[in-house]
Amino acid sequence: MHMKTSDRITPRRRPGRPLSFDRDAALHAAMLVFWRHGYESTSLGDLTAAMGVTPPSIYAAFGNKKALFLEAVRRYVGEPAVSERLIAEAASARAAARALLDSAAAGFTGTDTPRGCLLASAAAAVSSDAADVQVELSAIRAAVVEQLSARLARGVADGELDPSLDPAAAASHVVAVIQGMSTLARDGATRATLDSIVAQVMRGI
Amino acid sequence: MHMKTSDRITPRRRPGRPLSFDRDAALHAAMLVFWRHGYESTSLGDLTAAMGVTPPSIYAAFGNKKALFLEAVRRYVGEPAVSERLIAEAASARAAARALLDSAAAGFTGTDTPRGCLLASAAAAVSSDAADVQVELSAIRAAVVEQLSARLARGVADGELDPSLDPAAAASHVVAVIQGMSTLARDGATRATLDSIVAQVMRGI
DNA sequence: GTGTTTACATAGCGATCGTTATGATTCACC
DNA sequence: GGTGAATCATAACGATCGCTATGTAAACAC
Numbered sequence: 210m211h212m213k214t215s216d217r218i219t220p221r222r223r224p225g226r227p228l229s230f231d232r233d234a235a236l237h238a239a240m241l242v243f244w245r246h247g248y249e250s251t252s253l254g255d256l257t258a259a260m261g262v263t264p265p266s267i268y269a270a271f272g273n274k275k276a277l278f279l280e281a282v283r284r285y286v287g288e289p290a291v292s293e294r295l296i297a298e299a300a301s302a303r304a305a306a307r308a309l310l311d312s313a314a315a316g317f318t319g320t321d322t323p324r325g326c327l328l329a330s331a332a333a334a335v336s337s338d339a340a341d342v343q344v345e346l347s348a349i350r351a352a353v354v355e356q357l358s359a360r361l362a363r364g365v366a367d368g369e370l371d372p373s374l375d376p377a378a379a380a381s382h383v384v385a386v387i388q389g390m391s392t393l394a395r396d397g398a399t400r401a402t403l404d405s406i407v408a409q410v411m412r413g414i
Numbered sequence: 415m416h417m418k419t420s421d422r423i424t425p426r427r428r429p430g431r432p433l434s435f436d437r438d439a440a441l442h443a444a445m446l447v448f449w450r451h452g453y454e455s456t457s458l459g460d461l462t463a464a465m466g467v468t469p470p471s472i473y474a475a476f477g478n479k480k481a482l483f484l485e486a487v488r489r490y491v492g493e494p495a496v497s498e499r500l501i502a503e504a505a506s507a508r509a510a511a512r513a514l515l516d517s518a519a520a521g522f523t524g525t526d527t528p529r530g531c532l533l534a535s536a537a538a539a540v541s542s543d544a545a546d547v548q549v550e551l552s553a554i555r556a557a558v559v560e561q562l563s564a565r566l567a568r569g570v571a572d573g574e575l576d577p578s579l580d581p582a583a584a585a586s587h588v589v590a591v592i593q594g595m596s597t598l599a600r601d602g603a604t605r606a607t608l609d610s611i612v613a614q615v616m617r618g619i
Numbered sequence: 620g621t622g623t624t625t626a627c628a629t630a631g632c633g634a635t636c637g638t639t640a641t642g643a644t645t646c647a648c649c
Numbered sequence: 650g651g652t653g654a655a656t657c658a659t660a661a662c663g664a665t666c667g668c669t670a671t672g673t674a675a676a677c678a679c
Contacts, residue, residue: 223624223625223676223677224623224624224625224676224677224678225623225624225625225626225675225676225677226624226625226626226627226674226675226676226677227625227626227675227676228625228626229626229627229675245539246539246540246541246542247538247539247540248539249454249455250454250455250539250540250541250544251541252541252665252666252667253666253667253668254665254666255541263627263628263629264667264668264669265626265627265628265629265668265669265670266626266627266628268667268668268669269625269626269627270626273667273668274667274668329538329597330538330539331538331539333452333534333535333536333538333539333597333600334450334451334452334453334455334535334536334538335451335452335455336451336455336456336457336460337451339455343600347600347601347602350597350598350601351601375610375614377607377610378607378610378611378613378614379614381598381603381607381610381611382591382611382614382615384594384598385590385591385594385595385597385598385611386587386590386591386594387594388593388594388596388597388598389589389590389591389592389593389594389595389597390590390594391593392534392538392555392590392593392594393555393586393589393590393593395538395548395552396552396555396556397552398586402582402583402586405580405582405583405586406583406586406587406590408583409580409583409584409587409618410587410618412618413614413615413617413618428646428647428654428655429646429647429648429653429654429655430645430646430647430653430654430655430656431644431645431646431654431655431656431657432645432646432655432656433655433656434645434656434657457635457636457637458636458637458638459635459636468657468658468659469637469638469639470638470639470640470656470657470658470659471656471657471658473637473638473639474655474656474657475656478637478638479637479638
């Protein structure tokens with residue numbers, strides 16, 4: 210098979226009129242709106258206003274509202290997922306739990322982003338039309354529980370943690386606290402309050 | 415001032431055609447729908463279907479959608495609030511915390527009700543139109559934190575609890591766990607999983 | 620230049636949203 | 650029976666929803 214010009218790995222530019230907006234910046238703006246108002250309560254009008262992009266351009270670039278939301282979620286969790294990296298790079302099992310909790314306490318009270326956690330609030334309760342979206346976010350949460358549970362189990366096996374500690378229960382506990390801190394952060398809780406909760410949780414691990 | 419017939423404390427019946435539906439049963443049905451699908455993602459169509467009542471009757475009996483939701487919330491939290499009663503009737507500060515956690519674990523995984531907590535999920539993320547609803551639920555959560563915090567402080571003062579325990583932090587911790595357990599319950603967590611989380615939390619109090 | 624491809628802006632699609640106008644119906648009271 | 654009050658069922662209101670048809674503009678290749 211011979212090499213054609215169109216097979217170039219990185220073509221200078223695709224044919225046709227180029228995008229007139231920054232796709233990544235628009236996605237970021239969409240993420241912030243979904244973060245604040247949730248999936249279903251965010252209208253296309255909210256999105257076009259925040260992204261500075263007209264509806265046809267949104268649909269051309271992202272497919273539809275659901276696909277845009279899921280892409281915003283992927284951007285929110287990171288690639289690879291921030292939580293996964295925090296657990297993997299932690300020096301110990303306890304440090305992994307603490308890293309997740311600290312990251313949440315900081316991220317949920319940031320001044321440049323909406324309060325709370327997008328994963329926790331954006332699809333907490335949705336219509337039947339969005340059941341699949343809810344399942345998607347649920348799977349992400351389940352993965353965090355699973356990964357932290359495995360790390361804590363290793364901590365028990367290594368002798369780092371008290372053998373009486375139930376890794377699955379502790380992991381669920383940590384994730385529950387994280388999800389709950391999202392609610393408190395949205396209610397106005399300060400970073401200091403969340404930090405005190407984290408300290409409380411770490412006492413039990 | 416003389417007594418007229420219309421001043422009767424409990425008139426047999428008000429004039430006009432009587433209500434053709436059970437107002438309390440309809441409110442209960444509405445509560446369940448809001449519990450499952452949230453405030454904004456529940457449509458009037460969902461409500462009329464579940465309540466068996468036509469739109470004009472809903473508006474005559476409850477005002478509008480927002481008022482109906484707030485009345486459903488009041489029904490959910492109880493009158494007086496179940497959480498308040500649990501704290502007041504607990505034999506100790508620890509028992510108060512445990513009662514709240516146990517009640518949540520049981521209530522969030524009930525078979526006759528939607529999973530999770532209406533307060534946690536029904537208005538987690540809403541449009542600007544529903545900001546006041548969000549504030550209302552936030553106030554309820556804040557009241558629980560406040561009441562539990564006061565009870566734990568009394569426990570410290572009484573010598574029941576470790577003086578190093580921060581009552582406010584512990585109360586926030588408990589409420590965060592409760593709100594987070596709602597998310598896990600919606601994700602499919604079993605009663606046993608929630609119970610194990612509760613046990614984990616109680617170890618630290 | 621012509622042709623092709625892609626994105627643009629304008630405008631509007633059908634459906635659903637929360638809400639209500641309308642007139643018939645069912646009760647208490649005289 | 651007649652009158653007034655309240656609820657009923659039917660139907661539809663204006664607004665907004667997510668989404669798209671249409672024609673023009675801007676880049677490419679030739």
